[in-house]
Amino acid sequence: MIQFTQQELINLREKGRKHPQMIAKIKEVVKEMMVQSAKVPRQGIANWSLYYYCPNCSVRLNFDWNEEHHHQCPSCGRVFTGEPYDSSWWGIVNSKNYTAAVHMGFIYLITGEEDYARKAIYMMTEYARYYRNYQIHGDIPYNGPGKSGAQTLDEANFLRSFAITYDLLSDCMTKEQREFVKHEMLLPGAEFLMEYRHSQLHNHEVVINSAVAIIGLIFGIDRYIQFAVYGPYGLLYQLEKGTSPDQMWFEGAFGYHFYALASFFAYEKFALHTPHSQINHPNYKVMMERLLDYLEPEFRIPMLNDTNYGHTSTSYYLYEFAYREFGGDKLLYVLNQLYERESRDNLEAFVYGADVLPQCTVDFDNYHVETGQPGCTVLRGKNGRYLLLKHDRYGGEHDHYDRLDISYLAYGKRISPDLGTTGYGAVLHYYYYKNTGSHNTVNIGEENQSPVLGKLARYEEIDGIIYVEAEADWTLPYEMPDSFTIRQWKEEHYRTVKMVRKIAWTEDYFAEVFLVKGVEGDLPVDWVMHFSGDLVSIPESTSIENFSDKKPYRHLNSMKKADFKHTPAESVVSVYDDGGVQTSVFSWSGGKEFYFGKGPDNPSVTEINYQIERTYGPEAVFAHVITSSRGSCLVKNVEFTWQAGGMRIDVEGSAETNIGMFTRVIHM
Template sequence: MDVLRLEKLLSNAANPSYSKALEQLHVLSIRAQEIDYKITEGERGNWTHYYYCHHDGARLHFDWSCPKQHVCPVCSKTWTGEPFDAAWVTLAHSQLGIGMKHLALSCLIDDDIEASGKVKAVLLDYAKYYANYEIHGDIPYNGPGKLFAQTLDEAHWIIDICYAYRFVERMLTDEEKQLIHSGLLLPCAEFLIEYKEKQLHNHAVLITSAIAMLGFLLEDEAIHLAGLKGEYGLLDQIDRGVLADGMWYEGAFQYHFYGYHSLLQYAILVEHTEWDLKAHPTLKKMFDFPLGYILPDGTLPNLNDASHTANIQRLAPYYEIALDWYGDTRYGELLRLAYGLDKTNEEQKDSGESNWQQIWKIPSDAPADRDSLEALWFGEELDNGQHVKASTAHVAGTGDRSLTQILMSDTTSDASGLTKLVNRKGWHLLVKHSKFSGEHDHMDRLGLSFGAGSVPLFIDPGTTAYGVPAHYGWFKHTYSHNTVSINGKDQPPADGKRLQYHKEDWGSWIESAVDWNDSPYTVKDSIILPKEMCPWDDQAYDGVSLRRVNIVTEHLLLDMVKMTVPDERTIDLLYHLSGELADNSLWQSSDAELSELGEHWLQDKWSKQLVAGQHLEWKMREGVLQQVSWCSSPVQLITARTVDNPPNRSRQTLVQRVSGSREREVLFINAFSYDNEMDRQQGQISGHLKLNVGTKSAGSLLLELTAAAVELSFTLDWKGEQAVLEQVK
């Protein structure tokens, strides 16, 4: 560890402000000392995504004393045999690696040479056996492992081992260092180099970070550069894999931070050396970008293969590093929010926003304790919401706004292809007009995710663990998203685009587009897509164009979709609601075939014909969502019960189907208005949401809406390359 970083670590460890972090480290180090696992010559791990219950998607309970019995904490079923036993082995070694990192750091702080003996013994045991472990693994689309079943897991584990070694290095004899170098670090480096991925990918970031760390510790420049330089090396991943606005190209915030974590592990290890990366402009952009997309409830949207919700509490360790390195006051604001240090929002009151509903609330497990390793290594004082360093940069496109203002404000980026629209009630809409993002993409261009505060209305649920059938069977497909499917098929790769965004005095709106016209998508030549990861139907979408205009006002969301098809196709506009239809008495049971995915994913189907101005009411988890609909062509409405995330829950899916599309152009218009329980208790409900669609001069449409006793009218001319939308005063 760098001398300056060591000084700060020891200083923070002695500072009462970080007592919880030090206590947590000691708890973790005691657990590590108590691990009684004998490393042998026959270790052989398997994929941890197999360590999940197939019934409800819950991760199985790991128990050191039960390597052959694996209990689901939700349904209590005990799973035995493979692949669960070998997945347990992977978890055991992963925890052993992390545990040795914690124990070694604790020994460094406490100068505890005796306790470091456990770390030394584990490192020497690995050095005795590691080189002879058999290369194995058949995980889809991944390289093999030695101790583990994939190259990625090998990289994860060795990064922790690298830190464990670094922290106790001065307590080792020269002979012990040599044994660890030759028996563990070097053979692992050689293995990772052999199976380094030749594509832009989050796995490649982890693997190249690990190689570079091993080269640095071994003082072997050739190994170091094998990880750092060259095509698909770590620097190339940063330069080409991170978009211009700072988002990792794979399009999920969870994968953005997943890859960034390993990059930061390397950057921390080489801090204040000739290899220091802090001045690389992309690193700060990667901290900045997510701030604009934090929703009013403190979470980030789930997109693509996001298997858990990221919130500001989970982000806090990253921004401990960011605040130390760059001093941006917004990072301090995020930490204060995460740790519950802002008791009142004085800035909001001072800026005349006292009538703005206080949407911000930490939904669970919060406020977070300031107990991370990063707080010990990097923590800065957060008193009074100030930081001693001057802010060196601002979040792109946010000007001088505070983080709290950013949470409640629109953010749009053409580079990442994401637009967040927010109103004063805390409603938030995310529009996905992104570029195709490779293996982790869900083929859902122009998909929507709509919520109110922490209440999901119709959202992108991300996915579950990859070993759970619903992942590949449902979540990774177009039909599970709030977008359009042609002939029930998946959308082929294509790059979406933002055509325009406007902030008006009555709200804000965006127009987005995607075309399937044989144009190559941006990352086509930089990624590897196995045949099994290409389930789309090029023929179904050939020549299809999709345009979407979304408006968010104080009282409603307006969703307008224009589909252009070259010949007869079946068009399905999809909404997946986190609630249920309040009244289906006029609906009839249906056996309509909806998607090629299999009808077992779409249960309990009901249908009826759409009438102009059709009004539906949905009972949500909290409150009521109203919907009114109109279409330029005859529409069959179909509802179905579909899987939610986690998979032991369900949603109600609404399909607006135009069968045969005799017209080459079809226009759907849907308006939504939400009342929460507080609105209804206070009598502040929207009333009956109404929509009337007529024609204006020169063929433009006149849209007349009524919501919450407020009447709004717009004209829409959608004949040109961009929509022309104007409010009628």
């Protein structure tokens, strides 16, 4: 066994005797698998599990072990048969099998209960029986092919899990079983992964490297270790080149920030007692600590880029191993918060966690990178007020086209959130969630922003107001990340454009001015924001049909256009109510067209309000004051004055504000 020393094994078994309730919880994970016959495909037919989504609702279908050919949507109730659902059902079966095998291996290791070992060994040997003849298949975007699954990433997760299981159970396997699994599955699998690993920075390559390296450690194959750890695009290369200066994984999504770290740590758990561990590399700890600067109120992870709810559900458990190895109050705080919400009886805590988690507190402050640098800015305030301004560099496949996007929360409500995404095989992933028009930023010509380097231009506090400015300048040279990317943007709409978003953050509201310069032709320039809850009040409007046929706007509905012909106004007010939290949006009309409607929220079976303000090139100025409250609005009136290339905003507070009625002048 590579992963644990003899003393560590003794400690785990003693811990299991002292805490039988934790063993019971781990057993519960595999209870279903233990009582039914193992299903192992005899051919390489398993498809991408992310095809297992309803094409109408973009939600995952209900998986049933006994329904290989019938797959029901939990939302609309429709039953799907045939492809790609039947083959993606097998992809889910594979995932459930190898995940259960690891748990069974740990149960045997800790308790000595041989039934769990026998079931896991049976699954391994059955897969090994067919593995060499599995067909190479798969045409998933951004991925190489697989054998057991439809992509190289699936193959790596499959092989790594069974390699871990092999290590856990090797002492109770016969010599024939060990040799069979080694030569019929693990070694040919590692060779396959080495052949199809791409030369790029990517979370996929981290997963693939970790699988190859673990197999190399188990069998003492130096060629595998050199390739997967030390070679170009190996683990060490990915760790150093894939970590941005702001300590985020370069893909810019917390889902993949932690997905990459999970595979780095999977390797490190094996390598700790070998000369090949990189556990003391400083990037590990700072990457784990970075979440604290971004955490939303209510202990939530921001849904940046290709992050979805499935990604974030298990991320916190990585802090068990990280805290044990690195220590520090920031990592400890995450665990403290996690176990205020649930019991500490998961596998990561039992096997890799520290024996004791002391209580600690962490002060949350605003966060920003240095001026002139790409990254994000996070502003915090009373009543759960939170604003994230995104001005980072484009990060490749799992990024969205949304520079200068904002996310806004207050009073426990995600009022103007980043929607993240859904399963990648679902229609709405590419046709809705990834696009500029479904984010709280500006798009030109109803097309996606092309890659650009954002940066923070200003951060300072004056008289209790925090001023933030961020820029995205497409006229400057830009270097794409060392990662394969499918072109899904309209570069010609943006190459002459510079955008600046200015925020003034106060105790009761925030003001913003969004400047756009250099638009060629007479293209529409759209400022987009979505707001949760019910639309309570908007200007007099007329319903319109077919607002746009382009993605993502084609998915909007109930669209209305404001009619200012009889009631011209420089300040337009719209009001939204979400469970008693009222958000008022004061907008500078400036001759723009105003549209109001609804579009898919996340999950897509619910809806969120859209407010779109449209003008036409070559320059555009959008200005707003946005405030949220329980009860009466904290702002009585707003006046906008555009003069000499700057915006003056006069904000008159209501009597309900903490300091009583006031008039504050903001120059932006």
